[in-house]
Amino acid sequence: MRDFTTYMDIALAEARLAAERGETPVGAVIVANGEVLAQNGNRTRELSDPTAHAEILVIREACAALGSERLPDADLYVTLEPCPMCAMAISSARIARVYYGAADPKSGGVEQGPRIFSHKQCHHKPEVYGGINEAESGDILRAFFEARR
Amino acid sequence: MRDFTTYMDIALAEARLAAERGETPVGAVIVANGEVLAQNGNRTRELSDPTAHAEILVIREACAALGSERLPDADLYVTLEPCPMCAMAISSARIARVYYGAADPKSGGVEQGPRIFSHKQCHHKPEVYGGINEAESGDILRAFFEARR
Numbered sequence: 001m002r003d004f005t006t007y008m009d010i011a012l013a014e015a016r017l018a019a020e021r022g023e024t025p026v027g028a029v030i031v032a033n034g035e036v037l038a039q040n041g042n043r044t045r046e047l048s049d050p051t052a053h054a055e056i057l058v059i060r061e062a063c064a065a066l067g068s069e070r071l072p073d074a075d076l077y078v079t080l081e082p083c084p085m086c087a088m089a090i091s092s093a094r095i096a097r098v099y100y101g102a103a104d105p106k107s108g109g110v111e112q113g114p115r116i117f118s119h120k121q122c123h124h125k126p127e128v129y130g131g132i133n134e135a136e137s138g139d140i141l142r143a144f145f146e147a148r149r
Numbered sequence: 150m151r152d153f154t155t156y157m158d159i160a161l162a163e164a165r166l167a168a169e170r171g172e173t174p175v176g177a178v179i180v181a182n183g184e185v186l187a188q189n190g191n192r193t194r195e196l197s198d199p200t201a202h203a204e205i206l207v208i209r210e211a212c213a214a215l216g217s218e219r220l221p222d223a224d225l226y227v228t229l230e231p232c233p234m235c236a237m238a239i240s241s242a243r244i245a246r247v248y249y250g251a252a253d254p255k256s257g258g259v260e261q262g263p264r265i266f267s268h269k270q271c272h273h274k275p276e277v278y279g280g281i282n283e284a285e286s287g288d289i290l291r292a293f294f295e296a297r298r
Binding site for chain 1: 193194196197198199200205208209212213215216217218219232233234235236237238241242254255256257258261262263264265268269270271272
């Protein structure tokens with residue numbers, strides 16, 4: 001039986017692969033009933049697609065695999081606090097639980113700024129757990145941006 | 150020279166096509182330098198993709214056409230106030246101006262609820278003009294939901 005730190009390890013591996021591709025290093029995994037449905041990292045540059053954040057890619061992939069626009073049995077693991085776009089996509093997909101790593105004061109949309117899940121215009125609020133392996137997630141991001149300076 | 154009501158007419162035509170497909174009838178168009186780069190309607194059911202809102206589809210299509218994840222010269226026309234996901238995608242794509250039709254008190258994210266463009270976590274705020282052909286946009290939505298009751 002794998003636990004949530006193991007799934008976050010998969011997300012962290014995807015973040016490292018994203019860094020190797022020159023993408024902002026964020027990785028995500030979707031899990032349902034103990035099975036990984038999708039795992040991916042940020043690909044906005046590679047795909048010339050500003051919506052190709054790790055969370056959006058795994059949501060689209062898991063939904064396509066199940067033939068459903070809703071994933072009520074699924075949990076999402078992501079190495080960084082989701083931005084407002086991704087938070088709303090998580091809600092629309094009816095994902096049950098979100099586990100994230102580092103908080104993102106600059107661009108986050110869950111615990112700060114627009115706090116997407118806190119408004120009545122948000123029709124599904126997942127359970128949210130932050131700070132999972134946050135030091136490792138933050139280290140990957142810091143190393144990436146320091147190397148590019 | 151076509152003006153913004155003409156572009157909104159294209160978006161409204163896309164909304165009607167979405168209704169014919171059984172999708173929530175919202176349509177969108179992206180225009181740059183007088184040229185339509187992409188036009189589409191909501192396809193969440195058809196694609197089993199909760200992110201396949203009209204705005205996301207035209208952003209992805211226009212970015213792919215230009216090979217760029219940013220569209221600083223582009224304007225977006227959409228028949229309904231964007232939801233928080235789409236509003237943030239519009240910001241990330243650096244779209245210059247957003248023209249929308251009806252307000253969306255239930256699920257909107259621009260003028261109500263999370264008011265995406267009003268937070269410091271939003272790094273590009275487009276010019277926003279609401280209420281363009283709003284009666285026609287609202288009529289299409291109302292007719293769709295009344296027919297399904």
